[in-house]
Amino acid sequence: MPQFDPTTFSPQIIWLIITFGILYLVMARSALPKVGNILQEREIRIAEDLEQAEKLREESRAVEAAYEKALADARAEAGKVLNDARAEITADIDAQKAALDARLAEKTGAAQAEIKAAIETALKELETVAQDACAAIVVKLIGNKADGKKVAAAVHNATENANAGNG
Amino acid sequence: MDAEAAKLIGAGLACSALIGAGIGIGNIFGSFLQGALRNPAAADKERGFVYIGFALAEATGLFGLLIALLLLFR
Amino acid sequence: MEHSPLEQFEIKRLIEIPIAGLDAAFTNSSTFMVIIVLSVWFFVSFGMRRASLVPGRWQSLVEMSYEFIAKMLHDSAGPQARAFFPFVFSLFMFVLFANLIGMIPYTFTVTSHIAVTFALAGFIFVGVTVFGFARNGAGYLRLLAPAGIPAVMLPLLVVIELISYFIRPITLSVRLFANMMAGHTILKVIAGFVVPLGIFGFGPVFFLIALTGLEVIVAVLQAFVFSVLTCIYINDAIHPSH
Numbered sequence: 001m002p003q004f005d006p007t008t009f010s011p012q013i014i015w016l017i018i019t020f021g022i023l024y025l026v027m028a029r030s031a032l033p034k035v036g037n038i039l040q041e042r043e044i045r046i047a048e049d050l051e052q053a054e055k056l057r058e059e060s061r062a063v064e065a066a067y068e069k070a071l072a073d074a075r076a077e078a079g080k081v082l083n084d085a086r087a088e089i090t091a092d093i094d095a096q097k098a099a100l101d102a103r104l105a106e107k108t109g110a111a112q113a114e115i116k117a118a119i120e121t122a123l124k125e126l127e128t129v130a131q132d133a134c135a136a137i138v139v140k141l142i143g144n145k146a147d148g149k150k151v152a153a154a155v156h157n158a159t160e161n162a163n164a165g166n167g
Numbered sequence: 168m169d170a171e172a173a174k175l176i177g178a179g180l181a182c183s184a185l186i187g188a189g190i191g192i193g194n195i196f197g198s199f200l201q202g203a204l205r206n207p208a209a210a211d212k213e214r215g216f217v218y219i220g221f222a223l224a225e226a227t228g229l230f231g232l233l234i235a236l237l238l239l240f241r
Numbered sequence: 242m243e244h245s246p247l248e249q250f251e252i253k254r255l256i257e258i259p260i261a262g263l264d265a266a267f268t269n270s271s272t273f274m275v276i277i278v279l280s281v282w283f284f285v286s287f288g289m290r291r292a293s294l295v296p297g298r299w300q301s302l303v304e305m306s307y308e309f310i311a312k313m314l315h316d317s318a319g320p321q322a323r324a325f326f327p328f329v330f331s332l333f334m335f336v337l338f339a340n341l342i343g344m345i346p347y348t349f350t351v352t353s354h355i356a357v358t359f360a361l362a363g364f365i366f367v368g369v370t371v372f373g374f375a376r377n378g379a380g381y382l383r384l385l386a387p388a389g390i391p392a393v394m395l396p397l398l399v400v401i402e403l404i405s406y407f408i409r410p411i412t413l414s415v416r417l418f419a420n421m422m423a424g425h426t427i428l429k430v431i432a433g434f435v436v437p438l439g440i441f442g443f444g445p446v447f448f449l450i451a452l453t454g455l456e457v458i459v460a461v462l463q464a465f466v467f468s469v470l471t472c473i474y475i476n477d478a479i480h481p482s483h
Contacts, residue, residue: 001240001247002354003422008252009356010264015271016351016360023278023335028327031285035307038292038300045294222466225459226416233419236426240247 130155178238184231191224246429250353250422270357273349277342281334306334313469318476325475332361333468340421340460344453352463353421355414362414365471373478384481413470420463424456 002008134151199217203210256267288303296304310330314322336352343350351357373381385402386395431449435442 001237002250002252003418004237004355005252007264008268008270008354011254011266011268012252012270012354012356013360014260014263014265015267015274016357019271019274019278020331020335020361023281024328024331026278026282027285027331027334031282031289032307032327032330034289034292035285035303038289038294038296039304039307042294218462219466219469222420222459222462223416226412226420226463226466229419229423230415232423233415236247236423240245 127155127159130159174238178235181231181235181238184234185228188224188228188231191227192221195220195224246426246433249349249425249429252354269349270351270354273339273342273351277335277338277351280338280342281331284334284338306330310468314472314475317469317472318479321479322472322475329468329471329475332365332471333464336361336417336467337461337464340464341457343421343425344457344460350421350425352417353425355418358414358418359410361467362410362417365413365474366410369474369478372475373481376478377481381478381481384477388482409474413467417463417467420459424459428452428456 131148131152134155135145135148138151139145195217199210199213202213253269254266255269255272258265258267285303288299291297291300293300307330310333311326314326314329318325339351342348343353373384377383385399385406387398387402390398428449431445431452434445435449438445
């Protein structure tokens with residue numbers, strides 16, 4: 001077997017030391033640090049980018065919160081304005097209604113008083129008319145003139161009785 | 168017995184080391200498959216060990232084959 | 242035998258270079274070592290020629306291999322092993338390229354020679370041992386006596402651990418060497434069946450194709466195993482008490 005020929009050992013080992021030594025030096029000195037640098041640089045870059053993204057996200061979250069707050073404020077403001085307006089209008093309506101009620105009550109009162117007065121006048125006139133009619137009827141029945149005062153009292157009594165009976 | 172014949176017989180006997188390697192390799196992959204089918208989530212983590220085990224088992228058999236080659240072609 | 246399957250492992254002396262009594266002839270093995278180093282250098286530095294933040298295909302391949310080995314070293318030997326990264330990377334790349342270039346027909350497989358693999362494994366063994374003693378002093382001997390073992394068992398265990406420690410360079414080198422050599426020999430032996438079988442030679446050809454695929458997998462795997470075991474030995478030197 002050629003592998004166990006001792007004369008070939010020394011050249012192989014010497015050249016292995018030379019070539020592997022050169023490979024190690026090249027790799028350790030120049031090639032591998034380059035790869036390591038790139039990998040590290042990329043890692044840093046990715047970490048930075050992630051950080052940046054995180055920051056932006058925080059910012060957008062803050063903006064969103066501010067927007068939400070503004071919206072809530074506006075909504076509250078609008079509600080307040082609406083309530084105020086509603087209260088104002090309600091008060092206005094109430095006041096106008098009260099005024100109207102008062103005016104109507106006044107008018108009703110006046111009308112009622114007028115009606116009462118008219119009824120009284122009418123009743124008085126009715127009594128006068130009844131006295132006149134009564135006097136005339138007495139004249140026709142007995143031929144002589146009746147005492148005015150007695151007629152008046154009689155009519156008054158009759159009216160009173162009628163009213164009591166009615167009432 | 169002729170020395171040459173004894174050499175050949177010896178080489179053949181040395182190759183019996185490969186029986187063990189065959190059993191070992193089969194055992195490694197069989198056990199790996201059993202474990203992987205039982206817990207597929209852990210299979211990826213163990214694959215590296217399977218190949219190391221395969222290489223180690225195969226090498227042990229090849230030691231015997233090497234002796235056989237040494238006897239045949241010295 | 243006219244065409245021995247081992248003919249491909251023949252060392253051919255191309256240029257005689259005697260240095261201070263040592264035989265440093267430039268052989269076909271040396272040629273391929275130079276080719277391997279140039280290929281690794283080409284692979285890494287041309288991948289990184291435009292080192293950009295957004296990598297192209299080649300650059301991501303280089304970065305993948307960098308991260309793969311960095312992760313392997315970190316997982317098996319911890320963060321203190323960072324200083325060994327260039328060595329493990331060079332080792333993995335050297336063995337990987339040696340194995341893969343060896344798969345190309347008519348090339349020479351550097352790692353199919355016990356002298357080369359044993360020199361690598363021996364260097365790793367000596368380096369790890371020296372580093373272990375330099376870092377831990379006599380505490381490195383704790384490696385031989387696992388914690389929580391009854392005192393009666395201790396002498397036996399120390400002997401076993403001692404043997405398994407000193408056998409490391411042998412198993413490490415023979416594993417790689419035997420894999421490479423056996424693979425190439427089997428390919429050659431089966432290729433030798435093709436022509437004598439005539440029309441039935443297609444059978445071995447298909448088998449050869451399948452076997453070549455397996456050998457490529459084995460080439461990558463053995464480079465991986467070689468460096469993983471190196472990482473484990475480095476881990477032992479950093480953390481001697483298991």
